[in-house]
Amino acid sequence: MITLYGGPTTNTRKVTIALSELGLDWTLREVSLARKEQHEPWFLSLAPNNKIPVIEDSKTGLKIWESGAILTYLAEQYDAHGTLLAKSGKARYEALQGAFFQAAHIGPNLGRLNDQLTASEADKIPRMQALFYEEAVRLTRVLDRMLADGRPFLAGDYSIADIMHYPWLKAGLDLGFPALTEKPGLKEWLGRIGERPAVAKGMAALT
Ligand SMILES: N[C@@H](CCC(=O)N[C@@H](CS)C(=O)NCC(=O)O)C(=O)O
Incomplete structure (x- = not known):
């Protein structure tokens, strides 16, 4: 299961689109920017740059921040045919x-x-x-x-x-x-x- 740390923002939506394209199950852990939750120690230990989105994949144990790295990971891990990112x-x-x-x-x-x-x-x-x-x-x-x-x-x-x-x-x-x-x-x-x-x-x- 993939946990997405994010909220209703443009950068988080890149990830929800990719998850949707790949038909993956995921769950949201909302991070409130209004309450400055991105600066709390638990979140900084996931994402030192204090920004959403972040994902945590229980299948591989990986935690990834930066939307471009997240999309690359999802495509390489879950897109066997390279439909979102060609293999080479x-x-x-x-x-x-x-x-x-x-x-x-x-x-x-x-x-x-x-x-x-x-x-x-x-x-x-x-x-x-x-x-x-x-x-x-x-x-x-x-x-x-x-x-x-x-x-x-x-x-x-x-x-x-x-x-x-x-x-x-x-x-x-x-x-x-x-x-x-x-x-x-x-x-x-x-x-x-x-x-x-x-x-x-x-x-x-x-x-
Ligand atoms: N380059 C980053 C940008 C992420 C980003 O700017 N996220 C914003 C929300 S869309 C954020 O978390 N801002 C909170 C802050 O800067 O404290 C990515 O693509 O993931």
């Missing part, structure tokens, strides 16, 4: 490249942008807001280029690279972020992912 070759490294790109660029930048947009007027820093906004626009151009030549998914076939991005960019699309709403290729890509039953189930799993 170009497709594997393109999927990992996309997953690392999300964790290094999309997540941190969109997270900071959201912090700035939702901050109280006193806490807003116009220069920071502009920097994060411009970078978010640039990153959508990168994604658009990754989908060039009519590729249906970021790494060619559907993979953990798409799962890593979906919850974040779907939130941006729903908020009406013009760099997303005005790019037909990105909108169609999000639509293709969103229509997968496992994605809909994974997105709805945490409220």
Whole structure:
């Protein structure tokens, strides 16, 4: 049984989508960010970076944090045919490249942008807001280029690279972020992912 430590957040939803795609049984141990539970000693012993998601797999005894590492683990451990992460070759490294790109660029930048947009007027820093906004626009151009030549998914076939991005960019699309709403290729890509039953189930799993 897999225990998922998390909550209704974009990063935790990457994991619920992957669990749903792989048809795995799992149980949730909710970690309340509002109550700052991620800073409690029991949680820090699981995840020294005080962030969700984390998984614990009773089958292997492994505890893993960082969503990209979690998705890689689930795919390698439970995806015999490599449907979410190819076992070798170009497709594997393109999927990992996309997953690392999300964790290094999309997540941190969109997270900071959201912090700035939702901050109280006193806490807003116009220069920071502009920097994060411009970078978010640039990153959508990168994604658009990754989908060039009519590729249906970021790494060619559907993979953990798409799962890593979906919850974040779907939130941006729903908020009406013009760099997303005005790019037909990105909108169609999000639509293709969103229509997968496992994605809909994974997105709805945490409220
Ligand atoms: N790179 C990490 C990011 C995880 C992350 O930022 N999680 C947020 C919630 S979505 C969190 O736990 N924040 C609490 C904190 O920073 O104290 C991953 O992909 O797993």
